[in-house]
Amino acid sequence: MTGPGSLPILFGARYSVYTRIPRLALEEKGVPYRLEEVDIFARGGPPAGYLERQPFGRIPAFEHDGMRLYESGAIARYIDEAFPGPALQPADPRGRARVNQVISICDSYAYRTLVWDIFVERVSAPAEGRASDEARIAAALPRARTCLRVLDDLLQDQPWLAGPALSLADLHAQPILALFRLAEDGAQLLAQHAALSRWWGTMAARPSVQATRSPRELAV
Ligand SMILES: N[C@@H](CCC(=O)N[C@@H](CS)C(=O)NCC(=O)O)C(=O)O
Known part of the structure; x- marks a missing residue:
């Protein structure tokens, strides 16, 4: 330390x-x-x-x-x-592997699909006076469903993405989902996943999440 x-x-x-x-x-x-x-x-x-x-x-x-x-x-x-403070990574190898898996899912699949293909096209493009690229959104939706399904599956028996305690996995996924759900398609997809919706609500109430809301979230 x-x-x-x-x-x-x-x-x-x-x-x-x-x-x-x-x-x-x-x-x-x-x-x-x-x-x-x-x-x-x-x-x-x-x-x-x-x-x-x-x-x-x-x-x-x-x-x-x-x-x-x-x-x-x-x-x-x-x-x-x-730094001191609550540990954000589990001590056991399985828990740490889950953290790394979720981070990799976010980086490799979720970020491009949920943020660039869907949020940017559905929300940012019209705000900037550009038409949404509907073909790009439509092509992204199946992969978005997969992203949400795998995160929802990971949450079935536990409160957090990598186990019983909040971890870096949750902190990596939250900012991506925060923008995704600002798109109508995103909010609808999230609502279809009970465990992920429950997780979203718990995350949203955390002071860390409140303190770091993006300008786009503050505008709605
Ligand atoms: N692998 C990088 C990704 C960082 C990243 O893509 N940041 C975005 C903003 S959220 C960016 O700088 N985008 C600029 C661009 O794509 O040109 C990390 O984990 O720090």
Whole structure:
């Protein structure tokens, strides 16, 4: 464990799914931090020098006591392991495997499908004066159903995605579902999954989730 040291800095944006993941971890651990706003979609690109922090031009990036890190999963694990507060990873190999599995499902399948193919097309496109790409939404819906079904299956006998305690798995999935359910198709699909809907309600009430709501959620 490191001591309190200097304040961790998270470079990212309040609208960003992937920035929200380490923010949730910091909030759940009770770690004070500074959010330095980086708008990756700004005209002209991110601020000069940002690529030194994240060579792929994505958000978030992170710095703590001279250590620079990118990739939200790695940042969240670091936050869990480097700071005091409630553990966000199970101690047993099976529980840890579930955490890693859910994170991988989110990164490999859920993020593109639920956020870009459905939320962006259904909600952001009209807000920006562009017609929704209905073909893209229709093509994404079967995969969205699979994403929701597997998460719902994982929850059948337990309160949280990786077992009896809140973990990084829940913190990785929440920001994706938060945007997805703002799309009408997304809210309807979520409502068809009882365990996931119950989990969603429990997550939504957590102070960490309330404190990190994206501008889009605050607008509804
Ligand atoms: N694997 C990266 C993904 C980060 C990511 O895709 N962030 C989005 C914002 S939520 C981004 O920077 N998008 C910019 C782009 O796609 O050009 C991580 O886990 O940190």
